[in-house]
Amino acid sequence: xxxxxxxxxxxxxxxxxxxxxxxxxxxxxILAITAVAVCAPQILAPGNPLAINPADALQSPxxxxxxxxxxxxxxxxxxxxxxxxxxxxxxxAATAIGVGLGAILGFTAGLGPKLVDSALxxxxxxxxxxxTLVMALLFITIIGGGPTASILAIGLATIPGYARMLRSRVxxxxxxxxxxxxxxxxxxxxxxxxxxxAPNSLWPLVSAATLGVGQAIVWVSALGFLGLGALPxxxxxxxxxxxxxxxIATAWWMTVFPGLAIVVTAAALTALGRRLAKLGxx
Numbered sequence: 439x440x441x442x443x444x445x446x447x448x449x450x451x452x453x454x455x456x457x458x459x460x461x462x463x464x465x466x467x468i469l470a471i472t473a474v475a476v477c478a479p480q481i482l483a484p485g486n487p488l489a490i491n492p493a494d495a496l497q498s499p500x501x502x503x504x505x506x507x508x509x510x511x512x513x514x515x516x517x518x519x520x521x522x523x524x525x526x527x528x529x530x531a532a533t534a535i536g537v538g539l540g541a542i543l544g545f546t547a548g549l550g551p552k553l554v555d556s557a558l559x560x561x562x563x564x565x566x567x568x569x570t571l572v573m574a575l576l577f578i579t580i581i582g583g584g585p586t587a588s589i590l591a592i593g594l595a596t597i598p599g600y601a602r603m604l605r606s607r608v609x610x611x612x613x614x615x616x617x618x619x620x621x622x623x624x625x626x627x628x629x630x631x632x633x634x635x636a637p638n639s640l641w642p643l644v645s646a647a648t649l650g651v652g653q654a655i656v657w658v659s660a661l662g663f664l665g666l667g668a669l670p671x672x673x674x675x676x677x678x679x680x681x682x683x684x685x686i687a688t689a690w691w692m693t694v695f696p697g698l699a700i701v702v703t704a705a706a707l708t709a710l711g712r713r714l715a716k717l718g719x720x
Contacts, residue, residue, distance in 0.1 A: 462713045465706035475522035483519035487673040496689045506691035518699050521673035529654035535593025537647050540600025548608025565598040583666040592657050607639045645715035652707030659700045
């Protein structure tokens with residue numbers, strides 16, 4: 439790669455990050471706090487999320503208990519902070535499965551024989567027509583419930599979307615002029631793939647995966663709310679919503695604060711992913 443090309447890429451990246459805008463910086467700040475909650479929750483909430491204290495059951499938000507307490511007297515602020523690892527971890531793992539397997543199938547469809555492309559294309563269309571949550575519930579009924587099952591179900595359910603997007607991208611790049619020139623110049627197929635097709639095809643998955651993590655967190659929480667994901671007393675946000683729905687008329691904070699954590703985190707990831715896609719970074 440020439441010095442001029444490197445300079446143009448650096449200038450483009452610099453302009454892109456300078457054009458993120460304040461909503462993206464707010465999203466980055468929220469995600470930074472979430473990252474601290476995932477990696478070192480004791481910094482933000484030094485208590486034990488599973489510690490019960492019946493004497494403090496169902497206390498409303500106060501300076502002592504910022505988010506109130508649940509039916510067992512557990513501090514909800516501590517549980518929400520410590521629950522970030524479970525909710526975000528499951529969302530990241532599910533997205534990794536979806537992106538990884540989707541990339542394999544997308545490259546296979548985009549670069550394989552027409553018969554393989556046609557067959558996989560029909561499968562993608564059929565599966566893509568089904569809502570992701572419906573597909574996840576279908577997989578849950580087959581493999582059972584629990585956090586591991588949630589990861590697999592949501593990961594498998596998101597494969598068609600990533601594969602279909604990558605297949606379209608790969609087909610366009612494989613037929614582009616600079617790839618044709620590389621082939622005519624005697625460059626080996628493997629080098630064409632690793633140097634031209636793969637890098638230009640995979641970068642858009644970054645913004646798609648950022649959006650996908652936010653969506654996966656919502657779907658994981660939905661499964662937890664239905665009792666098909668993590669189970670109480672786990673501080674996973676969806677499981678907390680499931681526990682709080684019984685007391686929603688008398689202890690609104692049990693559902694409001696876990697719900698806000700889901701909404702804010704998913705919104706931050708979505709805002710950042712959309713901005714990256716719009717700026718062309720990914």
